[in-house]
Amino acid sequence: MQMLNASVTDKANFYQGLNPYDLIETYGSPLYVYNERILKEKCNQLKNLSTYKNFSVHFSAKANSNLALLQIIRGQGLCVDAMSPGEIYIEQKAGFTNDQIFFVCNNISAEEMQYAIDRDILLCVDSTAQLEQYGSLNPGGAVSIRINPGVGAGHHEKVVTAGKNTKFGILPEQIPSCKEILAKHQLRLVGINQHIGSLFMEPEAYLAGVNVLFDIARHFDNLEFIDCGGGFGINYQKQTTDNTLDLAALGDELTKMFEQFAATYNPKIKFKIEPGRFPVAECGVLLGTVHAVKYNADKKYIGTDIGFNALVRPVMYDAHHDIEVYRKGDQRSEKTEAVTVVGNICESGDILAKDRMLPEIFEGDMVGVLDAGAYGHVMSSNYNNRLRPAEVLIRENGECVLIRKRDTIEQLAENFISIE
Numbered sequence: 001m002q003m004l005n006a007s008v009t010d011k012a013n014f015y016q017g018l019n020p021y022d023l024i025e026t027y028g029s030p031l032y033v034y035n036e037r038i039l040k041e042k043c044n045q046l047k048n049l050s051t052y053k054n055f056s057v058h059f060s061a062k063a064n065s066n067l068a069l070l071q072i073i074r075g076q077g078l079c080v081d082a083m084s085p086g087e088i089y090i091e092q093k094a095g096f097t098n099d100q101i102f103f104v105c106n107n108i109s110a111e112e113m114q115y116a117i118d119r120d121i122l123l124c125v126d127s128t129a130q131l132e133q134y135g136s137l138n139p140g141g142a143v144s145i146r147i148n149p150g151v152g153a154g155h156h157e158k159v160v161t162a163g164k165n166t167k168f169g170i171l172p173e174q175i176p177s178c179k180e181i182l183a184k185h186q187l188r189l190v191g192i193n194q195h196i197g198s199l200f201m202e203p204e205a206y207l208a209g210v211n212v213l214f215d216i217a218r219h220f221d222n223l224e225f226i227d228c229g230g231g232f233g234i235n236y237q238k239q240t241t242d243n244t245l246d247l248a249a250l251g252d253e254l255t256k257m258f259e260q261f262a263a264t265y266n267p268k269i270k271f272k273i274e275p276g277r278f279p280v281a282e283c284g285v286l287l288g289t290v291h292a293v294k295y296n297a298d299k300k301y302i303g304t305d306i307g308f309n310a311l312v313r314p315v316m317y318d319a320h321h322d323i324e325v326y327r328k329g330d331q332r333s334e335k336t337e338a339v340t341v342v343g344n345i346c347e348s349g350d351i352l353a354k355d356r357m358l359p360e361i362f363e364g365d366m367v368g369v370l371d372a373g374a375y376g377h378v379m380s381s382n383y384n385n386r387l388r389p390a391e392v393l394i395r396e397n398g399e400c401v402l403i404r405k406r407d408t409i410e411q412l413a414e415n416f417i418s419i420e
């Protein structure tokens with residue numbers, strides 16, 4: 001087998017000697033492949049981010065809530081965030097205990113709130129309206145609030161979650177009304193949280209947000225924790241750049257800030273972060289098959305089975321994912337050329353990579369879409385009545401196991417109720 005453009009998976013020893021063609025033959029195409037060793041390495045990098053004694057990492061499971069991955073993440077000593085009762089449900093199945101789950105919610109119903117209250121799971125509400133709702137449901141309870149520190153960051157406007165143009169968080173000027181609601185329902189505010197956005201590569205905005213959060217924290221006595229949020233970026237263009245987030249420098253800076261704040265507030269205060277993308281993005285590759293190569297006018301299209309139902313990030317955020325090419329036969333690529341890699345969905349916008357320089361590709365080749373472990377399968381859908389891909393895990397010993405079955409065609413009709 002030839003592996004072209006494959007320096008990234010080579011260097012990471014991603015396939016650990018397994019052949020992507022064999023994986024597709026066994027489990028079908030497209031296929032999400034994860035590597036356990038890489039996942040564990042990433043979890044450990046985050047766990048060691050700060051030397052502050054009461055520091056913990058909550059994995060934001062929205063990035064990937066596959067049961068097996070959650071089990072590994074739990075095994076590495078991380079806690080989790082949830083965004084919905086559904087995430088809480090899976091996290092509990094993965095063995096997380098109630099006190100390891102933090103429900104950072106947005107615009108939830110009373111029933112959804114009650115789901116967490118019944119399980120003794122701490123909530124983080126992000127409006128005075130939701131604080132009021134919590135107070136009526138659980139007077140005297142413990143709660144936390146999400147602050148909008150006014151500083152946002154992110155790789156696309158759709159994922160900037162603080163600042164003026166976002167629905168998230170409680171603004172500093174709303175703190176007096178929060179205090180009134182807390183007092184009215186005798187609520188105990190145990191923590192404050194922020195999440196300024198997704199994917200920063202330079203630490204400045206994150207640290208600025210943390211600074212604002214610390215100033216706001218001083219408005220409250222007896223906080224048990226401060227959660228600084230997620231957003232830690234990874235390099236999606238490893239084939240062409242070396243741009244990585246300097247985790248060590250960020251960690252040193254955070255540790256200094258944690259120590260200083262604790263010294264003047266409460267030496268026992270806990271600090272948390274809630275990354276989603278960082279631990280899981282690089283442990284995942286989405287494999288697909290090239291079914292048609294064609295020209296339309298001057299443009300060369302590489303037609304694959306990776307439609308935006310399988311990976312929506314390029315379509316939704318113009319996100320870049322590096323692409324590797326795998327070939328069974330010995331046909332040689334004579335050149336590198338600009339091609340547009342597309343999927344099998346009936347929309348012109350179904351583009352995985354536009355005008356991308358790749359080695360000459362032939363029908364029957366496979367593509368490996370890199371860094372697909374975060375916001376990949378979790379955002380997949382059955383659009384065009386396509387089946388969501390299976391997920392497999394390459395264990396540390398090199399064995400490959402199925403961790404989620406591909407949808408079946410029968411499932412597509414399961415929830416319909418016929419009127420005939």
Ligand code: LLP
Pocket residue numbers: 060062063081104159161195197198199229230231232274275276277278313317374375
């Ligand atoms: N905490 C909260 C409250 C969040 O809303 C998020 C992500 C995170 C933590 C984790 O952020 P991360 O560390 O993964 O950046 N679908 C988009 C990303 C959306 C992120 C939404 N919030 C993408 O594919 O880029």
